[in-house]
Amino acid sequence: MYRLNRVATMVFGATLLAMLVLGGSAFAQEEKSVELTPSRGSGVSGTAILTDVEDGVKVELSMKGLPEEGVKHINHFHGGGTCADDRDGRTAPVTIPLEPVVANADGTGSETSTVEDVTLDKLLGDDQHRFILLHDKVKKGQGVPPGISCVDLPQRSTNTTFENLPTSGGVPPLVLLVIPLGLLLVGTSAVLLVLRRFIA
Numbered sequence: 524m525y526r527l528n529r530v531a532t533m534v535f536g537a538t539l540l541a542m543l544v545l546g547g548s549a550f551a552q553e554e555k556s557v558e559l560t561p562s563r564g565s566g567v568s569g570t571a572i573l574t575d576v577e578d579g580v581k582v583e584l585s586m587k588g589l590p591e592e593g594v595k596h597i598n599h600f601h602g603g604g605t606c607a608d609d610r611d612g613r614t615a616p617v618t619i620p621l622e623p624v625v626a627n628a629d630g631t632g633s634e635t636s637t638v639e640d641v642t643l644d645k646l647l648g649d650d651q652h653r654f655i656l657l658h659d660k661v662k663k664g665q666g667v668p669p670g671i672s673c674v675d676l677p678q679r680s681t682n683t684t685f686e687n688l689p690t691s692g693g694v695p696p697l698v699l700l701v702i703p704l705g706l707l708l709v710g711t712s713a714v715l716l717v718l719r720r721f722i723a
């Protein structure tokens with residue numbers, strides 16, 4: 524009786540710990556990498572890595588092929604359109620500004636921003652088409668300069684009216700981990716409870 528209780532406690536404890544560790548790391552590692560491609564013949568391309576962090580989503584932009592050293596390139600999330608629209612001259616509005624990218628001598632440039640109070644799921648799964656757009660050099664009196672590099676963000680939500688992008692991820696990995704571990708926990712506890720009653 525005493526031993527069985529101890530075993531039950533240990534199994535329960537170990538399973539709980541595994542759930543926390545696996546669940547926690549799955550959350551921390553949730554990230555999405557997308558490639559920006561040149562617009563308007565700019566030759567400017569790059570990578571954006573979006574990562575779920577504690578207070579929001581971290582956005583790391585790494586560009587190459589920037590034409591002029593020291594030039595500051597503003598860039599944003601835009602919502603309600605696509606890169607194709609922008610390339611056709613119909614640019615959807617800015618929804619989230621990011622830190623500017625400043626060009627190095629070799630044409631590279633990067634920035635890191637944290638979009639607060641949002642999750643990757645929400646950013647990718649909301650009911651708006653979002654894209655990241657990097658703009659040309661700001662000139663006085665010109666307003667927002669044209670986009671020179673762009674990427675459409677994948678949308679993984681199914682409960683929206685926008686259906687022209689295939690849903691990719693399905694159930695998030697965290698849920699996939701927690702469900703079997705939860706079942707294991709419940710199952711083990713139940714077996715041990717029955718065993719305990721049976722022996723006692």
Ligand SMILES: [Cu+2]
Pocket residue numbers: 597598599600601617656657658
């Ligand atoms: Cu913009």
